[in-house]
Amino acid sequence: MAEVSIENLDIQFGSVSVLKDLNLLIEDGEFIVLLGSSGCGKSTLLNAVAGLIDVTGGKIRIAGEDKTDAEPKDRGIGMVFQSYALYPQTTVEGNLSFGLRMANMPKDEIQRRIARVSKMLQIEPYLKRRPAALSGGQRQRVAIGRALVRDADIYLFDEPLSNLDAKLRAELRVELKELHQTIGKTMIYVTHDQVEAMTLATRIAVMQNGVIQQLASPEDIYERPANLFVAGFVGSPGMNFFSGRLRAEAGKTVFAIQGGPEIDVTDYAFAAPLGQGGEAVLGLRPEHLFVEAGNLPLRLPFTVSVSESMGADSVLWGTTAGQKASVRFGSELKLNPPRGTEMELGFSPATLSLFDAKSGVRL
Amino acid sequence: MSSKSEKIMARIGVYAFLVIAAAFFLMPFYVMIVTSLKTMDEIRVTSIFAVPSAPTLEAWITAWQSACTGLKCNGLSVGFLNSVLIMVPATVLSILLGAVTGYALSFWRPRGAGIIFGVLIVAAFIPYQVFIYPLVRMLSQVGLYNSLAGIVAIHVIFGMPIMVLLFRNYYAGLPRDLFSAARVDGGGFWVIFVRLILPLSPPILIVAVILQSTHIWNDFLFGLVFAGSDNQPMTVLLNNIVNSTQGEKAYNVNMAATILTAAVPLIIYLASGRWFVRGIAAGAVKG
Ligand SMILES: Nc1ncnc2c1ncn2[C@@H]1O[C@H](COP(=O)(O)OP(=O)(O)OP(=O)(O)O)[C@@H](O)[C@H]1O
Ligand SMILES: [Mg+2]
Numbered sequence: 001m002a003e004v005s006i007e008n009l010d011i012q013f014g015s016v017s018v019l020k021d022l023n024l025l026i027e028d029g030e031f032i033v034l035l036g037s038s039g040c041g042k043s044t045l046l047n048a049v050a051g052l053i054d055v056t057g058g059k060i061r062i063a064g065e066d067k068t069d070a071e072p073k074d075r076g077i078g079m080v081f082q083s084y085a086l087y088p089q090t091t092v093e094g095n096l097s098f099g100l101r102m103a104n105m106p107k108d109e110i111q112r113r114i115a116r117v118s119k120m121l122q123i124e125p126y127l128k129r130r131p132a133a134l135s136g137g138q139r140q141r142v143a144i145g146r147a148l149v150r151d152a153d154i155y156l157f158d159e160p161l162s163n164l165d166a167k168l169r170a171e172l173r174v175e176l177k178e179l180h181q182t183i184g185k186t187m188i189y190v191t192h193d194q195v196e197a198m199t200l201a202t203r204i205a206v207m208q209n210g211v212i213q214q215l216a217s218p219e220d221i222y223e224r225p226a227n228l229f230v231a232g233f234v235g236s237p238g239m240n241f242f243s244g245r246l247r248a249e250a251g252k253t254v255f256a257i258q259g260g261p262e263i264d265v266t267d268y269a270f271a272a273p274l275g276q277g278g279e280a281v282l283g284l285r286p287e288h289l290f291v292e293a294g295n296l297p298l299r300l301p302f303t304v305s306v307s308e309s310m311g312a313d314s315v316l317w318g319t320t321a322g323q324k325a326s327v328r329f330g331s332e333l334k335l336n337p338p339r340g341t342e343m344e345l346g347f348s349p350a351t352l353s354l355f356d357a358k359s360g361v362r363l
Numbered sequence: 364m365s366s367k368s369e370k371i372m373a374r375i376g377v378y379a380f381l382v383i384a385a386a387f388f389l390m391p392f393y394v395m396i397v398t399s400l401k402t403m404d405e406i407r408v409t410s411i412f413a414v415p416s417a418p419t420l421e422a423w424i425t426a427w428q429s430a431c432t433g434l435k436c437n438g439l440s441v442g443f444l445n446s447v448l449i450m451v452p453a454t455v456l457s458i459l460l461g462a463v464t465g466y467a468l469s470f471w472r473p474r475g476a477g478i479i480f481g482v483l484i485v486a487a488f489i490p491y492q493v494f495i496y497p498l499v500r501m502l503s504q505v506g507l508y509n510s511l512a513g514i515v516a517i518h519v520i521f522g523m524p525i526m527v528l529l530f531r532n533y534y535a536g537l538p539r540d541l542f543s544a545a546r547v548d549g550g551g552f553w554v555i556f557v558r559l560i561l562p563l564s565p566p567i568l569i570v571a572v573i574l575q576s577t578h579i580w581n582d583f584l585f586g587l588v589f590a591g592s593d594n595q596p597m598t599v600l601l602n603n604i605v606n607s608t609q610g611e612k613a614y615n616v617n618m619a620a621t622i623l624t625a626a627v628p629l630i631i632y633l634a635s636g637r638w639f640v641r642g643i644a645a646g647a648v649k650g
Contacts, residue, residue, distance in 0.1 A: 079544065085541045098558075
């Protein structure tokens, strides 16, 4: 059992507070992804779990034990760094065995572990090479291998794939997912790539300015973002936001888009009963808007400005009641309307999100 | 104007400059060598540039074995040994201390690391002379004044600022993740230093060895003040030979003695110049 419990964690560098009263409970065997834009404190949080930086306040428990002040080696962790951080003066084999030799492990046990891991990661052919003689993908495999030979309970990854090209990144992503399914260990993974987050995570923690904005499964993060930040951060192109007013009238709930039509949102699953209504933001993902409205109950006007083809998908950019909007659809529709075309988009009440305009919180 | 002929002109200019510069520095050296190979009689009657008519090593032998350095007349040989005995331990110790301190400051960042570093930098710019009298008192308090250990200690202490600066800056260029990885792998302070950091340090170690060994070898002031009469380094003896006031000046012996004293740093520079430039240029280690 290796759950990680982070309680009221505060981290300051000098007078700069990077993490504030952060709480996070990671279950045994979970794949948690810390997602957020640059500088939001993801690496800081990961390094705190690893014991590489001093915490200002709060506790870090691993497998129930207080490890707040424990040395990195005493935490049962393995770590993979963005820069690989392979020891340049020694071979791949030397890199893999470095920690084991320092722990005075018997030679045959070291050999056994290196054999197992290098087979799993397919790095056997390079064992005698130095890191400088490896490609980026090979280096990252070795870096993962170096973490794996430690037989840790928890693996920490700090943007391990961000230095690789797109194709290799996709390959290694799948390998990492398989790896997690094979060994079933707890993994904490930092990235600002939302595709990695969506595909790998059992749960995603979306961070902003040192605060976790939402901790939920990828589906929940995507379908039911907890606030405007999460809604805007996840998804590409980003979610459409229309500002307007919510009001209740005659047993119905209506959202009036500023300068646009009124939309019946009675069927929306409000988190709490709507009181007075008020200023609000309606969020709709581009792929939940349909060019061929069919029998969808809700409608929006749309004026095309640009169309973009991205291979399998295409995107129309334009405006709805003067507010920016985008629509995504399968390229097989072969739609390429000229600028200025007016059209009607359909969508279903199940796919929309509503946020309080002031606080940004999901309604 | 074709760019080709321009290039040739530029090249000629560069070589002309290099030849003149080399001649400028080599001329005195040439004069020293030819003078050291002449007899005093010949020196008196020929131009300083003249090639010796009957080259002789007599002056060299005198300089090494029997020139008078004050009261004794044993030549430079004693000083050579003293200089080696001072240079080797002082170089090794100051480099080791500088490397460990630089490593601690840049990777372990103890509280007050910034202040320690600042103090060292400031210390590097204070003229030595300021410290001499207090240091004489301090060393005699602990019984190290006029001893080999004392002069070695002095060189180690005065070498610290530059050594720490050198190593700290080199280590600051190493990726910090490397250090973090070694900590996760279970390394402590010394294990990481010995197994990870030192093996990455040869470029800067070479620079440090060159800087320290030549600097310590060339030192005159500390040797004169702190070493004591039994441990006087070669430079002090050279000064005694050259400045001895008795009789006529033996230019040939003086020249030979000077070249002998300068030979060690000269050889170090010539042998390691390539490594020196490489070490200075070595940036972050990629891996
Ligand atoms: N040693 C430090 N001293 C001072 N400030 C620091 C230090 N390390 C990090 N910070 C600050 O803490 C904040 C969070 O840094 P962190 O490295 O955790 O960001 P991140 O989320 O990992 O970003 P990225 O995606 O760019 O890696 C940043 O604003 C950074 O400037
Ligand atoms: Mg980071």
